[in-house]
Amino acid sequence: MSLATEVSAVVLAGGMGRRMDGVDKGLVELAGQPMVRYVVDVLSVNVTTILINANRNQERYQDFGTRVISDSIEGYQGPLAGVEAAMSAVQTNWLYTCPCDSPLQPTQLLPHLWRHVNDAGAQIGMAHDGKRNQPVFSLIKVELLANLREYLQRGERKIDRWFETHDLLQVDCSEYARGFININTEAEKLQIEQELKN
Numbered sequence: 001m002s003l004a005t006e007v008s009a010v011v012l013a014g015g016m017g018r019r020m021d022g023v024d025k026g027l028v029e030l031a032g033q034p035m036v037r038y039v040v041d042v043l044s045v046n047v048t049t050i051l052i053n054a055n056r057n058q059e060r061y062q063d064f065g066t067r068v069i070s071d072s073i074e075g076y077q078g079p080l081a082g083v084e085a086a087m088s089a090v091q092t093n094w095l096y097t098c099p100c101d102s103p104l105q106p107t108q109l110l111p112h113l114w115r116h117v118n119d120a121g122a123q124i125g126m127a128h129d130g131k132r133n134q135p136v137f138s139l140i141k142v143e144l145l146a147n148l149r150e151y152l153q154r155g156e157r158k159i160d161r162w163f164e165t166h167d168l169l170q171v172d173c174s175e176y177a178r179g180f181i182n183i184n185t186e187a188e189k190l191q192i193e194q195e196l197k198n
Helices: 035-043 058-062 079-089 109-120 142-153 159-164 174-180 186-197
Strands: 007-012 050-053 067-069 094-099 124-128 133-141 168-172
Touching (some): 007 035, 035 050, 035 094, 050 079, 079 094, 079 159, 094 109, 109 124, 109 133, 133 142, 133 159
Parallel strands (some): 007 094, 050 067
Antiparallel strands (some): 094 133, 124 133
């Protein structure tokens, strides 16, 4: 089973950007490129099918050469709503999820998760950065779609709680800890821009 044929990826860009005054974070420019561009470029090294989950500015997101999907549940219901929409749209057995505002994600992260999940035979592989879980960086079996829909229809939204109801593997990704840095403020953006220039 090869990663390229078994796994599709979704970039989660469907949030409201509350911590950045409501801006669409995936489209925020970072060293001359929208943040989502860095993520799409990293993913394209490992997978053929990449989707962007966006609930606004869909036409702009289409400029990145990927399929753009919106939540099927209205009202910005969080990352699991984006995961559900992506699972509904892909043809592969697995879905990799990651956020649009972590531009330092390394190309090695997804293969690392894939190896561990396959070895363990788990249904979900969730990244752990050495200090805390990173649930939006996960590999999920698409066969769990119906179960996820039921969970969301009950009004549940917590990603960790849903993960725990399945065969979950916490994967040590501490060697890639910098890749989980996400940008929520202008100061963080300026700091990452300096790092990218060096």
